[in-house]
Amino acid sequence: MPEGFLLLRPWWLLGLLPLIWFLRRGPRGPASPWEGLVDPHLLPHLLVAPQAGPNRSWSLALPLVWILAVLALAGPAWDRGPPVHYRTRTPPLVIALDLSRSMDAGDLRPSRLALARAELRELLEELSPYH
Numbered sequence: 001m002p003e004g005f006l007l008l009r010p011w012w013l014l015g016l017l018p019l020i021w022f023l024r025r026g027p028r029g030p031a032s033p034w035e036g037l038v039d040p041h042l043l044p045h046l047l048v049a050p051q052a053g054p055n056r057s058w059s060l061a062l063p064l065v066w067i068l069a070v071l072a073l074a075g076p077a078w079d080r081g082p083p084v085h086y087r088t089r090t091p092p093l094v095i096a097l098d099l100s101r102s103m104d105a106g107d108l109r110p111s112r113l114a115l116a117r118a119e120l121r122e123l124l125e126e127l128s129p130y131h
Contacts, residue, residue, distance in 0.1 A: 008075030015070040019063055093127065095120060 007013070032047055097120070103113040 004078065006077055006080060008077055008080070010074055012070055012074040015073065016067065019066050019070075023063065 032043075034046060035043060038046055097116055099113070103116070104111055108115055
């Protein structure tokens with residue numbers, strides 16, 4: 001068992017790939033439609049400087065929230081801990097019951113089949129976790 005920091009679900013780190021692609025792609029196209037039409041030395045005099053608003057803060061917050069969410073989904077832990085083993089209270093059970101005509105023989109009262117059903121009912125009640 002390794003001691004120290006580990007990720008329980010490391011495949012979630014693949015969720016960072018779309019963010020890396022998005023950040024490397026950069027802005028798409030010109031910031032203003034005038035950039036392709038006006039000479040670059042005249043453009044600062046034509047355009048009004050954009051004001052810092054909520055759009056700028058979201059462009060910084062969104063990648064940070066994305067990274068935190070992906071890291072949380074990856075399951076950071078300091079110790080894996082012991083594996084959990086689940087055990088049922090009843091052992092595995094297979095019941096085979098003969099349903100041929102010989103079970104209707106009259107040597108036992110009321111019949112062999114009725115007695116076998118009663119025995120099975122008692123066994124299942126004894127093994128039932130809810131009795």
